Every structure is written in structure tokens, then in C-alpha cells.
Amino acid sequence: MAACTVSFLLWIVALQWISAQDYSSQWAAHIEGGLKTAKTITEKHGFVLLGEIFPDYYHLEHSHVSKRSVNPGIEHHKKLTSEQNVKWAKQQKILSRSKRDYLTYVRDSRDSKRFAIKGGLNDPKWPKMWYLNRGRDMDMNVQGAWEEGITGKGSVVTILDDGLEKDHPDLIKNYDPSASYDMNNRDEDPMPRYDQMDTNRHGTRCAGEVAATANNSLCSVGVAFGASIGGVRMLDGDVTDAVEARSLSLNPQHIHIYSASWGPDDDGKTVDGPGELATRAFLEGISKGRGGKGSIFIWASGNGGREHDNCNCDGYTNAIWTLSISSATQNGHVPWYSEACSSTLATTYSSGSNYESQIITTDLHHECTSNHTGTSASAPLAAGIVALTLEANNKLTWRDMQHIVVLTARPTHLLASDWIINGVGRKVSHSFGYGLMDATTMVRLARKWKTVPPQHICNVTAQVFEKPVPARSTVTINLLVKECNSVNFLEHVQAKISLTASRRGDIKIELTSPSGTKSTLLAPRTHDNSHAGFHVWPFMTVHMWGERPFGTWQLTIHNEGKLLGRSSLHEWCLILYGTKYSPRTLSPNIYPVEQPPKPIPRRNSKNSKKKSKKSKSQKQSTTPISTLIKQNISSNKPNVHIVLFPIPNSSKLSPTLTDNIQTYPSSHRLYSLQNVDGRQTKKNLSPERNISPTTSATMTDWEMVFYGTIFPPEQTHVLPTTSLIQNRTSQEEPEINFNSGECRVTTTKCLGLLLILCAIIPYF
Structure with missing residues (x-):
């Protein structure tokens, strides 16, 4: 019994010794009135002024306070803060900081030998x-x-x-x-x-x-x-x-x-x-x-x-x-x-x-x-x-x-x-x-660098709610970003998150941008058994650098804990750092970039599965041939631009480009469509489904894909004029007549016909 008592007392002493490392004998204080006033006040209450941190912010130490103590120096703190010129003061806590090398057990190679290296530096x-x-x-x-x-x-x-x-x-x-x-x-x-x-x-x-x-x-x-x-x-x-x-x-x-x-x-x-x-x-x-x-x-x-x-x-x-x-x-x-x-x-x-x-x-x-x-x-x-x-x-x-x-x-x-x-x-x-x-x-x-445009900061706060994340489950929360304090081109992205967890190390957090870039903000940590969770902790990613912020962001939280390992998201917000104008236009890209290997989303992709289940004989809504040019900022490819041609349900399928690409987006959006990287801009022409009533072969879908740039390569940064588009769209288009079973096309349009046939054949 006595041995147990002694062991318990030793354990208490050890615990107190460990806790005693929390508080130091140092303070930081905001003292107005200049250095002379600060010295007078600190000396009056037994403090030594160690130095200035910022203007009117001082680093102090008290000689009668233990360098490491389990308890704060409340009395000394009260005396210091009682002075009218002292606007703020805080006793300092001791922090645990580690150097980021690791110990090697190989004896260091120490060599002071001097010799010359032929044709190069003579450092040994x-x-x-x-x-x-x-x-x-x-x-x-x-x-x-x-x-x-x-x-x-x-x-x-x-x-x-x-x-x-x-x-x-x-x-x-x-x-x-x-x-x-x-x-x-x-x-x-x-x-x-x-x-x-x-x-x-x-x-x-x-x-x-x-x-x-x-x-x-x-x-x-x-x-x-x-x-x-x-x-x-x-x-x-x-x-x-x-x-x-x-x-x-x-x-x-x-x-x-x-x-x-x-x-x-x-x-x-x-x-x-x-x-x-x-x-x-x-x-x-x-x-x-x-x-x-x-x-x-x-x-x-x-x-x-x-x-x-x-x-x-x-x-x-x-x-x-x-x-x-x-x-x-x-x-x-x-x-x-x-x-x-x-x-x-x-x-x-x-x-x-x-x-x-x-x-x-x-x-x-x-x-x-x-x-x-x-x-x-x-x-x-x-x-x-x-x-x-x-x-x-x-x-x-x-x-x-x-x-x-x-x-x-x-x-x-x-x-x-x-x-x-x-x-x-x-x-x-x-x-x-x-x-x-x-x-x-x-x-x-x-x-040859030109200074990047000024930094803008956009704070998008999600609706405050309590979102439980049960064990072995995943919760995804969407956050729509529209106009955002002139942040048009991203640099850093922060997700400030507050959540509780029965075991913090079981939590995995991912953030997906409107462009489809998925970034792991937090991976599971096997040694983290804390119940503290996170309180407004700023997780940061640089993986969306240069992307556009507009569209739907997805925050995904995985709880990989055991059956009773509950977690709950309390609040989160998105902080977007970036610029109004693209820094890329100020300097060339040094290394070539690659197109993200992601599928090009079709319009109304959310309903595509439902549409595929409909009867093929069901009629689509008939509308005149029209054009929609849109930057698909909410898709996986923000730099891919889709051109859709809804086609009436008729026996003659002959979409043309003439007089269709006439409606321009706003100048701001047109600027965003610029091919500033010199990459190809990809356009999809996807007519609506057309079923021919007079032939045994039924074409259910077809697609034309054009590869090119919005502007001539030598005019990458110049907004196009109407005449450019008119000249570009004034050519005739081939006509395919499915009623007669024949293809009539001018000799000069053979290549266009071949491309169309290549697109159609796989669907028969």
C-alpha cells in the first residue's frame, strides 16, 4: 500500500513538472507612450524590458517568476495591466518546436583537405x-x-x-x-x-x-x-x-x-x-x-x-x-x-x-x-x-x-x-x-517579370448548420461562388473549418474546385487520438492556382472511425485569394501546360441518365437552330467552350455554322475565353437527337468536334471583331439527305463529309 502511495505521489509530481513547462516568466505588452514610458512602467512592477517586438509592443521578463510554472503569474499580471498606458498584456506560454532534420548514426564526413578541381570550382x-x-x-x-x-x-x-x-x-x-x-x-x-x-x-x-x-x-x-x-x-x-x-x-x-x-x-x-x-x-x-x-x-x-x-x-x-x-x-x-x-x-x-x-x-x-x-x-x-x-x-x-x-x-x-x-x-x-x-x-x-495585379480576398461563408458525419460515412457540402470581390484568378484557397470528432485522426477532408481539381486538405492521422477536433482551422491548398473560382465548390468529409466514432461539422467558410486580372497575360508560361484528362460535360448532364431511359420515339422540343457559346465554369474543364445546336426533329439533318455564332458574351466573359496559353480551345457541336422516319437506319446521336483557337495565334490578346466571325462563318456547309439514301455534296466538301461520316457510323 505504501509503495502504491509513493508511486502515485511521484506520478503527481511528474505530471506537475510536465505541466510546469506551460507558463514562462516572460510577458508581451502593448504600452503606449514610447520606450521611456515603457521602461518606467516595467521597472516599477519588477519587469525587465527585453526588447521591442513591434512599435509600442514590448517583450518583458519578471525576475521573481519561475522560468517554468504550472500556474500563471496572476498578481504580477494584474499590477502590470493596472497601468493606464498598458493597453494589453499576456504572459507567454512555452511552445514545443522541433528542428526538421533527423538524427543519423553515420559518423559525419569531415574533410578539410584542399585540392583543385580541373576546369571547375576548387571546393573539395x-x-x-x-x-x-x-x-x-x-x-x-x-x-x-x-x-x-x-x-x-x-x-x-x-x-x-x-x-x-x-x-x-x-x-x-x-x-x-x-x-x-x-x-x-x-x-x-x-x-x-x-x-x-x-x-x-x-x-x-x-x-x-x-x-x-x-x-x-x-x-x-x-x-x-x-x-x-x-x-x-x-x-x-x-x-x-x-x-x-x-x-x-x-x-x-x-x-x-x-x-x-x-x-x-x-x-x-x-x-x-x-x-x-x-x-x-x-x-x-x-x-x-x-x-x-x-x-x-x-x-x-x-x-x-x-x-x-x-x-x-x-x-x-x-x-x-x-x-x-x-x-x-x-x-x-x-x-x-x-x-x-x-x-x-x-x-x-x-x-x-x-x-x-x-x-x-x-x-x-x-x-x-x-x-x-x-x-x-x-x-x-x-x-x-x-x-x-x-x-x-x-x-x-x-x-x-x-x-x-x-x-x-x-x-x-x-x-x-x-x-x-x-x-x-x-x-x-x-x-x-x-x-x-x-x-x-x-x-x-x-x-522580365511584371508585378502581379493586387491581391483580392473573397470570404464565402456557408450556411451555419450542424452536419453530423457518422462513423464510416462521407458527407459532401456544396458551396456556390458567384461574383466574389474581384477574385477572378485564384492563388491560395483556404477552407476554415470547425468540427468536433470523437477521434480527430479518423477525419479526412477534401476540397474540389469548380474546375474539378480535388485537393486533400487533411488525410487520416493514425496517432491523433484527440477529441478536440478543429476550431476555425485554416486548411490551405495551392492546387487551384490560376483557376477561376466561379461555380460549385465541394467540401467532402470522410469519417473513417469505428462504429461509435462520431463527428459533426459545425461551420465552414471558403477564403479565396487571387487577382482581378490574369497574371498570365503579364508573362509567358515557361513550361507547357497540359489539358486536364477529364471528360467534357454535356449540357444538362444532371438529367442525362433520365433522358437515356426515355423512349427513343419520344419527341424532343423543336426549336429553331440556335447557338449557345458558354464558358463552362462549373465543369471539369473551365477552358473548354461548348457550342450546342438543337436540331428540329425533321428528316433532313443539316446544321450549318452560317449566321449562328453571332451572339457575343459580355466583354468580361469574352476576355475569360481568351486562349492566353496558346492551347487549343475545344468546341463541341452536339445536335439534339434526330430519328429519321423514312429509313431503316436510325441515327440516335452525333457530334462534331472542332479544334482550334478563339483568336488567330498572332492576335491572342486582341478581342475579335464581328467581321472576323462573319468571315469565318461565311462558308457553305455540306448537306446530307437521309431520305434518298444518297449523299450529295460538292467536291470541295469531301473532307467535311468524311468527318461527319466518321462521327455517325459508330451509332448505326
Whole structure:
């Protein structure tokens, strides 16, 4: 009995110790009146002012409060907030944040040997940097940019991590003290804390990938070896919302790119994201950073693949402000640690299986390593490529950069089973985003880039209701989007969802656009046993980039739980980010797009099954020959335009194009029909069913398919005039007479007759 009592007490103490990590001794406070007033107030109540987060927002610490406590410091909080100038204050909670590499048990390859490489760089590890130099579209194409004189010069990159060995021989030349700070020790020296296990090597490794000096006979070569590099030491201590906010907003008029290879725990059961201060830091960065062009935040997508994690449960990687980067192995496969996620924009190379090579970079103690791993290694490579792109055009905004990544990423040589073609013909994957980043192509496109149109935001709220989702069932909810605050061309799409579930890990959520692009917002997570569900959680997808938003959106929720695993959807809304005008008209598409391999919907497709059951002798409603030109925005192919010719039930079947295509849609709709990609626009002419009463053969259906473009190729962006259409439709059409059993057609129309016969014969 005594032993049980002791065990119980020890368990209580352990539980309290774990809970004691919740509250820190730090506060964030909004104090009006300037820095002098803030110091006076904080000192009066025993606080130490650690620094400014935003104007009039301060980071504080109380010396008489435990660094980790199960209970909040209520008394100190009351005293602070009693001051008239204190408009808001919050005691900070300690957050769990993990670096996104994984421990390898292979001894690091540390080699300081110096030798020259004939005809190339003399950095000893350069020949083994396969992800930069193997060519054949199987690297990230950085050498082409280097050959054009682009090295990242003028770009400033900061690594938000566990420190930076600023005196490393391969980094010291490019080290920038103005891009560095130590949030843990609260000084300007970002040097890491050394221990026997080298646990704080992460930041130095990431920095070398970006800006290791080239051609100095040392270690490796950075992607942007001419860029300036800094480091923020912020992970080697208690991480709070205030610490993250200060790190993300460090010197935003000097720093261009913030690279982060960490985030909430990748354990397959955590749902977490930036707090209110960090969220404001992101917003301040994209709106005010870099002189208003916007700070560029690059984030590693996560290493929770083995735990069946999903990075849409990570509020950093699924934010529209971050450029989320995934990994590919040396052989182009999905790594075992990778998380499939709809918010991933693109991919760079990293580690894979044991037999595949890893990433080479700088290491602690002035050494070099060949064993950098995980999505931690992917994000800095992306940061280096972005630094090259900014040198080519430093006027690019944060959204420009995301557009350039989408337009230039290469899906070739990346092997995954989840590649799809979206509504604008681009390949996209939950594993790789739009593909492998291509440095040279990004640089060349950046030189001639025109700023994308302003961002518009449309919030479409579904009708508030309670929708139960029983175990082993699926619920689909439709949401119609019409005119939407000038969002005509999509960028990011968010679905903010509130639901409860007896087991959160059983839930799968999919979103389908009006163009038919299906995106998995959340996959089942086997380790997530939480009952918390989701509360207004913003699931994000980039898979509809460039599509039109108009039409019916479908939200599908699957409950894969056991018999009693109930779930209920409480509310959801759709947030559409995009532009009024098409950014595509401002620049050419770098890689050809493909038509989505989806069936072309017929008009009134919902009733097609009912119609097929009707008697063939049943008469259709007779109407004069008419034309309907319509952009089928609610179909699976928004860029396919259908022309329908209802035909009277007569013995003579002779549709002509003459004087039929005369009615134009509005100028706005006509603009939307433009073939801006140079692809064929497809028109279907589908006459109504016609049954001939005088022949033994009965034609039940026929179809003519014309392939072409709306405008002459040299006038792609010019609206057509009536004369163009009149000239195009002034030709005669062949006539087929089924009464006589003969076909009479002029000699010049033989080809047209042949096409019609090919369409008719299969129906006899």
C-alpha cells in the first residue's frame, strides 16, 4: 500500500513538472507612450524590458517568476495591466518546436583537405554536390544562373534556428551581423552553444547551403555564394510567441529572406501554428518588409511522414505568407519522412534512403558534413535559389516570387503516385507541389517579370448548420461562388473549418474546385487520438492556382472511425485569394501546360441518365437552330467552350455554322475565353437527337468536334471583331439527305463529309 502511495505521489509530481513547462516568466505588452514610458512602467512592477517586438509592443521578463510554472503569474499580471498606458498584456506560454532534420548514426564526413578541381570550382566537396551539378534536368539548375553572373549578391538571408558559427572559414566572408541576433541570450552574437553531441549544429548547416563561399578550397559551395548570411539563435531555449515574433520581424528593411527549418512537433497528432504576435509579424513582414515589397518567408514542410502527419496541421507551412518546401531524394522519390500536403508549393533535393546521398554543407567546429538531412536541408536550398532570383530583380514582391515558383517548377523526374493536372493544365502533387525548383529559369523569368495585379480576398461563408458525419460515412457540402470581390484568378484557397470528432485522426477532408481539381486538405492521422477536433482551422491548398473560382465548390468529409466514432461539422467558410486580372497575360508560361484528362460535360448532364431511359420515339422540343457559346465554369474543364445546336426533329439533318455564332458574351466573359496559353480551345457541336422516319437506319446521336483557337495565334490578346466571325462563318456547309439514301455534296466538301461520316457510323 505504501509503495502504491509513493508511486502515485511521484506520478503527481511528474505530471506537475510536465505541466510546469506551460507558463514562462516572460510577458508581451502593448504600452503606449514610447520606450521611456515603457521602461518606467516595467521597472516599477519588477519587469525587465527585453526588447521591442513591434512599435509600442514590448517583450518583458519578471525576475521573481519561475522560468517554468504550472500556474500563471496572476498578481504580477494584474499590477502590470493596472497601468493606464498598458493597453494589453499576456504572459507567454512555452511552445514545443522541433528542428526538421533527423538524427543519423553515420559518423559525419569531415574533410578539410584542399585540392583543385580541373576546369571547375576548387571546393573539395563540389564534385559530390549532386543536387547542383549532375545536369540532365536532374539538379536544380543553378550553374546556368552562375554563368550569367548571378550569385545572390545584394540578397540578405537569415537562418532562424539554434545559432550560427559566424567565424566558420566557409561562412565568415558572407556573414552579416545586421542580419543576426541571439534571442536566447539577448545579445547580438548568434554563436551556438557547444556540447558533446553538437545538438546546436542545425543553423550552421542550413547557412552553409545558402551562402558557403565558392572557390576557396574549403568544404562546399552555397547556392547563393554571393549573398549575405545571418543567423537568429532562438531555438536553444524556451520558445514563446514573443520570441518567434521578434525573430520573424528582425530588421525587415535589411533582411530579404527568412529561412526556417522547424515547426510544431511532427508527431502525427499535433495541431499548432503561430500565435497572435507571430501572426502579426508575418503580416507586418509581407506588407512592410523590404520597403513594402514584402519579406519572403521560406518554411520546411515537415518530417512527419513516418508518423502519417499532415503539414496542413502546421499553421506555419499552411500559411499563405510562407513558401512551403518539400523534399525529393537523389533518385526523385518521395522521402520516407516527407508529409503529403496541399499547401506545399515546390520541392528541392534532400536525403532519402540509406543508399542515397545526402546534402553537403558547413558544420560546427569549422568542419564540413555530407550528412545534412530532412526537409531542414530543403528549405535553405530554396532560400538560396530565391536569393539568386532577387539579385536578378530586386523589385519582386513576395507574391511575385510565389508566382515565379509555380510557373517554373519542374515536375519531370519526380516520382509520385499523386500527380494530377489541375484546371489550368498544370501538374501538381501533394508530395512535391508544382515540382523541383529551377534556379536558372527563375532568374531569367524574373528579369522580365511584371508585378502581379493586387491581391483580392473573397470570404464565402456557408450556411451555419450542424452536419453530423457518422462513423464510416462521407458527407459532401456544396458551396456556390458567384461574383466574389474581384477574385477572378485564384492563388491560395483556404477552407476554415470547425468540427468536433470523437477521434480527430479518423477525419479526412477534401476540397474540389469548380474546375474539378480535388485537393486533400487533411488525410487520416493514425496517432491523433484527440477529441478536440478543429476550431476555425485554416486548411490551405495551392492546387487551384490560376483557376477561376466561379461555380460549385465541394467540401467532402470522410469519417473513417469505428462504429461509435462520431463527428459533426459545425461551420465552414471558403477564403479565396487571387487577382482581378490574369497574371498570365503579364508573362509567358515557361513550361507547357497540359489539358486536364477529364471528360467534357454535356449540357444538362444532371438529367442525362433520365433522358437515356426515355423512349427513343419520344419527341424532343423543336426549336429553331440556335447557338449557345458558354464558358463552362462549373465543369471539369473551365477552358473548354461548348457550342450546342438543337436540331428540329425533321428528316433532313443539316446544321450549318452560317449566321449562328453571332451572339457575343459580355466583354468580361469574352476576355475569360481568351486562349492566353496558346492551347487549343475545344468546341463541341452536339445536335439534339434526330430519328429519321423514312429509313431503316436510325441515327440516335452525333457530334462534331472542332479544334482550334478563339483568336488567330498572332492576335491572342486582341478581342475579335464581328467581321472576323462573319468571315469565318461565311462558308457553305455540306448537306446530307437521309431520305434518298444518297449523299450529295460538292467536291470541295469531301473532307467535311468524311468527318461527319466518321462521327455517325459508330451509332448505326
